[in-house]
Amino acid sequence: MNTPLRAHDIVNRLRSLQSKLRADLHAHMQSQAIDAWSRAERDDAGDTIFGLDVTVEQALLQRCEEWGRTQRFRLVAEGLDPRGVTFGSEKSGAAPFVLIVDPIDGTRGLMFDKRSAFCLMAVAPERGPTTSLADIEVAVMTELPTTRQVTSDVLWAVRGQGSKGQRDDLRTGESRPIDVVPSSADSVRYGFATVASYFRGGKELTARLDDAIFERVLGPWNADKVEAFCDQYICSGGHLAELALGRDRFVLDPRPLVCKKLGKATSLCCRPYDLCCALIAEEAGCIIADPFGQPLSAPLDTTTNIAWAGYANERLAKLMQPIVLEEVERLLG
Numbered sequence: 001m002n003t004p005l006r007a008h009d010i011v012n013r014l015r016s017l018q019s020k021l022r023a024d025l026h027a028h029m030q031s032q033a034i035d036a037w038s039r040a041e042r043d044d045a046g047d048t049i050f051g052l053d054v055t056v057e058q059a060l061l062q063r064c065e066e067w068g069r070t071q072r073f074r075l076v077a078e079g080l081d082p083r084g085v086t087f088g089s090e091k092s093g094a095a096p097f098v099l100i101v102d103p104i105d106g107t108r109g110l111m112f113d114k115r116s117a118f119c120l121m122a123v124a125p126e127r128g129p130t131t132s133l134a135d136i137e138v139a140v141m142t143e144l145p146t147t148r149q150v151t152s153d154v155l156w157a158v159r160g161q162g163s164k165g166q167r168d169d170l171r172t173g174e175s176r177p178i179d180v181v182p183s184s185a186d187s188v189r190y191g192f193a194t195v196a197s198y199f200r201g202g203k204e205l206t207a208r209l210d211d212a213i214f215e216r217v218l219g220p221w222n223a224d225k226v227e228a229f230c231d232q233y234i235c236s237g238g239h240l241a242e243l244a245l246g247r248d249r250f251v252l253d254p255r256p257l258v259c260k261k262l263g264k265a266t267s268l269c270c271r272p273y274d275l276c277c278a279l280i281a282e283e284a285g286c287i288i289a290d291p292f293g294q295p296l297s298a299p300l301d302t303t304t305n306i307a308w309a310g311y312a313n314e315r316l317a318k319l320m321q322p323i324v325l326e327e328v329e330r331l332l333g
Contacts, residue, residue: 018142106235118237122276269305
């Protein structure tokens, strides 16, 4: 990467930053009531911002200001200027980069203390408006646990160098390595395979797509057998982690295509910051693409809607990608 920092230095910086944000958030959650976490603070163009988001957003900006004293970079994150916010002066870094962040991906699950969210961060060389997901060279994600959890997973990747992970014990401060190994299964049978349908609207169309794909992959519906399991994890980063860690085999998020088919404009779709850590799943061996099998190449902004598909391995992608493409084109084209 053409920056003053080597890739492993950036990884260490992002891991440290996320660890601090996780500690701040966990302490805040332990001292506040759920009503405070889930209170809607403002409605941005991208999404509703809740009390939990504001807490981490403020801590993120403070720590980016500290980093900016020695390194120039542009921060892209929900709730900020759509063009991003630049930290540091011309003198503090000759080759700036873009840092794209989702401070809390999965707010809705975490703010009711139901399920972990993730802090997502990735870095790409600064190429102006053309900088895209395809340019990301470093990605780090940290699990933001519920108040009932005592461990948190951290995953990271450098392009071309594979993915790594560790599990942090929040009680003792100790960490141990974990394997980042996707499922090697060549079928979704008896595994988790999900077509995202999180929110009101378009569910009938999404359900038809879901049934059509799995009938072709698994055969006619057998009402006496549960042949695949669905996990509506309202967290794109969470699904990427589940794929990379071998828990999910297939994820399809067609929301922008469903809304377009219905003639609806919406901001309730996956955005580039939600998928900025796709590199971690890819470096682990997963296939992450759009529903038509093309690489993800959305600009690093806060407004582009993205439809995407994730497959645990190449064999599964080879089996399912043609089916997904044909059914998406038939039902949503």
